[in-house]
Amino acid sequence: MMRHSFFLAVFLGLYSCSTKTDNIYPEKRTVTESVYASATVQPDSLYQAYSSVVGILDKNLVEEGDLVGKGDGIVQIINTSPKLSVENAKLSFELAKENYNGNAAILAAILDEIEASELKLRNDSINYFRQKNLWAQNIGSKLEFDNRKLAYELSQNNVSLLKSKYQRTKKELQTQVKQAENNYKTSQTLSEDFTVASKIDGKVYALYKNPGEIVNTLEPIAAVGLSNKFMVELLVDEVDIVKLDLGQRILITLDAYNSEVFEAKLHKIYPRKDERSQTFKVEAIFIAPPNKLYPGLSGEGNILIAEKEDALTLPKEYLIEGTKVLTEDGEVEVITGVQSMDRVEILSGINENTYILKPK
Structure with missing residues (x-):
C-alpha cells in the first residue's frame, strides 16, 4: 500500500511539473504580420503570340530559348484562304x-x-x-x-x-x-504567306506548333517575354487581399534555392478574383533577384503588412476564443494587435508580470 502511494505521489509531482512548464509570462519581442501566398516566377512582359489568319505552319523561324528583336519573324504560315x-x-x-x-x-x-x-x-x-x-x-x-x-x-x-x-x-x-x-x-x-513577328525585344519561351500543323486564330503559337527581367506572380486568398497595398515588402523563397530568402516589392494587384481558386493574383518585382531564373520556378511568398518592435506578445495557442487568456485569477479579456504566424501582440488586459495558464 505504501509502495502504491509512493508511485502516485511521484506521478502527481511529475504531472504538476509538466503542466507548470506550459504556463508562461508574456514576452516583449518584435512581431511581424504577413500574408502568405504561393509564388511563381515569370518573365516580365510575357505574352502569347497568335496568328491573324488560318493556315498551315510552314516552318518555325526560331527555336525555343532564342533571343528575338521587335519585328523579327517567329513562324511562317501558308495561308489557305481561297484565291x-x-x-x-x-x-x-x-x-x-x-x-x-x-x-x-x-x-x-x-x-x-x-x-x-x-x-x-x-x-x-x-x-x-x-x-x-x-x-x-x-x-x-x-x-x-x-x-x-x-x-x-x-x-x-x-x-x-x-x-x-x-x-x-x-x-x-x-x-x-x-x-x-x-x-x-x-x-x-x-x-500571301503570313509571318508572325515578335512584338518586343525578348526571348522565345515556347513554340506550340510544329511544321505541317493547322494554325487558327484562336490558339497561341508562341510565348515571348523579356529575357533579362523577371517578376513573381503571387496568388493571395480572398480574405487577405484587402490587407495589401502597392510597395509592401515581400520575402520570397524558391524551391530551386532551398532556404535562401529574396526580397521583392509588391508592384501590381489584379482586381478580379479567380472564381475557381478563390484567389487574387498580384505581381512583385525582385529587389535583388537570383543570378539565374527560369519561367515557372515555384516557391512561397510572405507579404509584410505590419511590423512592431518591443511588443508584448503571447503564443497564439494561449488565446481563448481570440479575445481572452487564462490567468491564476480566471479568464481575462485582452485586446490584440499585430499577429504573426505563431504569436500575437497584446495591447491591453495583461502585462509582463501576468502569469498565463495554457488552456486545456
Whole structure:
C-alpha cells in the first residue's frame, strides 16, 4: 500500500511539473504580420503570340530559348484562304471605279439630267418674266400668269434637287471605291504567306506548333517575354487581399534555392478574383533577384503588412476564443494587435508580470 502511494505521489509531482512548464509570462519581442501566398516566377512582359489568319505552319523561324528583336519573324504560315475571294474583291473594286469615273458612270447620267433641267429652267424663266411684264400692263389672264410662275418655281426646285443628288451620289460612290479598294488590298495580303513577328525585344519561351500543323486564330503559337527581367506572380486568398497595398515588402523563397530568402516589392494587384481558386493574383518585382531564373520556378511568398518592435506578445495557442487568456485569477479579456504566424501582440488586459495558464 505504501509502495502504491509512493508511485502516485511521484506521478502527481511529475504531472504538476509538466503542466507548470506550459504556463508562461508574456514576452516583449518584435512581431511581424504577413500574408502568405504561393509564388511563381515569370518573365516580365510575357505574352502569347497568335496568328491573324488560318493556315498551315510552314516552318518555325526560331527555336525555343532564342533571343528575338521587335519585328523579327517567329513562324511562317501558308495561308489557305481561297484565291476566289481575291478575284471577287478585285471585280468589286473595278466595278466601283467604273461607276465613279467610267464611260457609263452614274454621275455622268445625273449631270445630263442637271443640264436638261437647267435648259428647261431658262425657258420657264423667260416665259415667266415675259408673262409677268404683260400682267403688270393688265395684258393676259391671271391663270396664264400663275401657270408660268408655277412652272418656273418647279424648274428651280428640280435643278436644286438634282444638284443635291449629284453631290450625295458622288460621296457615296467615293466611299464605295475606297471600301472596295481596302477589301481588295486585305484579300491580297491574306492570300500571301503570313509571318508572325515578335512584338518586343525578348526571348522565345515556347513554340506550340510544329511544321505541317493547322494554325487558327484562336490558339497561341508562341510565348515571348523579356529575357533579362523577371517578376513573381503571387496568388493571395480572398480574405487577405484587402490587407495589401502597392510597395509592401515581400520575402520570397524558391524551391530551386532551398532556404535562401529574396526580397521583392509588391508592384501590381489584379482586381478580379479567380472564381475557381478563390484567389487574387498580384505581381512583385525582385529587389535583388537570383543570378539565374527560369519561367515557372515555384516557391512561397510572405507579404509584410505590419511590423512592431518591443511588443508584448503571447503564443497564439494561449488565446481563448481570440479575445481572452487564462490567468491564476480566471479568464481575462485582452485586446490584440499585430499577429504573426505563431504569436500575437497584446495591447491591453495583461502585462509582463501576468502569469498565463495554457488552456486545456
